Amino acid sequence: MNYTTKILRPDDSHDGPLAGLDRIDLGEPGHESETTLIGDLIAAIRRHAQALALWVLLCTAAGIAYVAITQPEFVAAAQIALEPRVRLPPGADAAAAAAATVPALDSAQAESQVQVIRSARNLRYVFDTLGLDADPAYAAKGPSLLGRTVGLLSALVPFLSAPPLSPEEAAMRAREIAFQNFSDRVQVKRLGQSYVLEVSFRGLTPRDAARLTNTIAAAYIRDQVLVRAASDQRGTEFLQGRIALIQAQKKAADEAVATGVITDFQFPDSDARIVGAALRPLAAAYPQTKLILLLGAVFGLVSGVGCIAVLHSFDRTVRSPAQIRRMLGIDCFPVPRYREGRLTETSALGRPESDFALALRRLRTVLFAVGGEDRYITIGLLACHAEAGCTALSANLACLLSASSDRVLLVDADLREPELTRRFAPRAADGLEGLVLSPANGAELPEVALAASLSFVPAVAAGRTANPNAFLGAHAMRAALARVNGKRDILLDLPPLDASSDAQAIGHMLTGIVLVASLNRTKLDQLSDAIRALHSARCRVLGIVLNDPVQARRARRHVRASAS
Template structure:
């Protein structure tokens, strides 16, 4: 059979290529996938760019001001210690402690009070605007762009866009807050915009502040660094003052006690010094202390002279030590300096740090591209329509002998006489290539009667039949076209000056040759669907008899009904020399076409191959490229 010969030749040609290609995805498959889904793939990146541009256009620009300080914790000790005792080490916990101090509410309150941020109406929390506010801003930007250069003198200048959340505050005013609540909100806003971090493993600390106003952001960043330095000085000064005050109080107490002890010693010596000396001498002579009643009261009931002298001397030493410490503290007060100093002042940032327009647009386009590829891949996976010649080989076991493109934007497919109107068009060239492929198959088996069918109506089989017949006729071959598609009668309706279908068998008694018409402007003859014998030709025996009666025609092309119109049209396929299946690109279901191929094989019809219609130009170029690669 023709089909077996054609399939065997195709299988031998693709023995080492197609079977392996069906298991692996190559670069050609990827390029083919991109070309088929290029519109869908590129739509989503454009949509992502539009969404990103909408986000950028409706988001407040945030500026980041940065200042830098350097921690030098050993400067005060450097002024006090000897050079051999200086230790300039600094561990991580000390640096983290300084970071915590900068982030503390004490520093925040110092900056807020210094700059008067509580009374600044522009210092508000940077809320992200809602979708309604974003559209309002977009309309505002569009109105400003339209009215640029045409501002009326009578109309006052319009106010700039309010920060995020400001419009909602005007429409929905918040209840009046207490002083404490206002202060807490300002502190929270301040801390949310402040960022403090260590620069690597160095002693430098970055202080950054983000806000919509670049001038205010720089001012707050500098004020924060200054407040930190000032807080250290104030803390050290307060500690020094407390130490001096404590020393003064302690010196006064020790001095009072020292004077009292000295006075008691002097009084004791003045009153009891001689008597005590005589009693002590008598005790030495006699070996025991002989004390009078008054002496016994002194030695046993009160302190001795030695005790009073030791007490007075102790208080004197304590007083001298405290006085020396007080003198040292007073002398060191002029050297109270902070452990940190500012090494970089914050200046007004010229470029917004958020949103990063280029990055947002790039991410939007990339996200759209990923979404487009994902959706295109999902559609490609779920798509069960015929799109590629390889798909026809794999799914139907047939060869695609031609791909016919759409002729124009206004027509979904070509005219019935397109090969005559535009003989140099891509449509004509591809159909001529399909005719040549039929000629190659004809070398093994004569193809005089060719049936053309499709899986569904509207696939373009009548157009293929008419133009293919025109190609045969213009090459000098006497050609007849039989419109056996009675349910649709496309050829009978559309060919010029052909009789309209009446549904009556007005020519039932005439021979089939007498019902054939000559179509004006066309090089072939037509047996319209209105002829009485046209419907009966769908019976295999009638078709076989008609072929013998039409021996004067070298080529007979039969426009068979589509597969969905019923199986009655498939009965005559077995007596025809070959069957062409027409499938519409991206519309004909693979399963339905496979079922049509199976039915034709059951009826022992010889299937020549498949012609795809309405194929996009990119698919044709890809097919030509693959055909050239196969040839080499």
């Protein structure tokens, strides 16, 4: 017999009332933020807080490792002030000198001098004078992993490999690479809107940083002196005094380039002067330890949160009651974790002040409310999969019902995993299995009295294993259930849907079915499929109880230990 021939959505219209807990507002005040995606994302971040913290620490540790293995670099800077000089023709007298005006300097000329300092001509002079082509700090580095891979592939494919270089070409290439590495370490910038230029060099040692910075600045002054000398030599008169002065300035500039030390020598024929020589830096400028550590921590935090957000978008696991309400359109009743010790079948009665007991008492009130005008209710607790805590909830809820009702019947309808039977009636002489396999329709439910107001129907007799062909939808079972319906409060611990579809066979005879889901374990698709299957069998779904899977597994182990 097929009880799932029709597939329905939870919000589809039905013939007859199928309303359950989704008609009653069980939302607690202050939980409105949980209904938003941001609230779910924050909850996901809290769940993965330890992994996120570990990832941030790993990224920070990677930053520390990078700082530890990176070669420190030092930056020294020198300042050059642009001061255009008055240019007088050879033989000019004092009157002409007094009447001359200083040439104006605009921003475009200042920016052009930045490029002059960084020009290949200026830097090449420094590079050649100091013989930096032989310095290993600027020599060509070995090929990277990608370069070695490309080289290996090129060697395997002859027509892709480049022709070998001659010794002269190889030396020239190495020299150009060294010059490029050197020039990449030079920086020149204009300080604000002033006519002061700052020349800086990034060296591997404080001495090299200061020396090469001063050398580059002196080379620029030398170039200015040579330009002035060439202009004067083209004049109609050439004064020997001017020649001697210019030669002295050129010699001083050459010495500064060679030694990297700026002296107090004045360069009157240069349109610029060095106002601040480079000093040896006291601390490394690179790597920037604080910035790298901050970036590592920020990267770890952002990437970790992003990864959590991506995983959350694909996660179909039940994480909160609000998620069930939003995704399935049915209300969810949360049952908090039992924190007062080990969860047993009587914890709700033994610890009435616990949050667990309070939640079950609220659930009891709601179940009586959905029963309408009927004096007694028949409720089935059903899980989508095993170890959802359905058995422990059924036992505790039955104990609570018996405390406020004169007649309560707890039925262990899980024939294949009779956990309640192992706990309450391990030596039962008869069980529900015998009833469903009986050909007679007049047999009664085999009850065992547990208390004055609580009776129990075991699933199997002592020492027996349920027949796989036993079916709760048998005529004898439905007849026996119909005879006790409306005469007492009945609570059935039904087999999970992933193991049996028996719940669909008798669900229409009950006041309603309460689905039990495990927090952080049950999938939304499982709940959606369960609701469709139950509705197709004309079962009334009252709502979903969200249980804690940790406590459910502990209770299951405790039941088996007690039975043994």
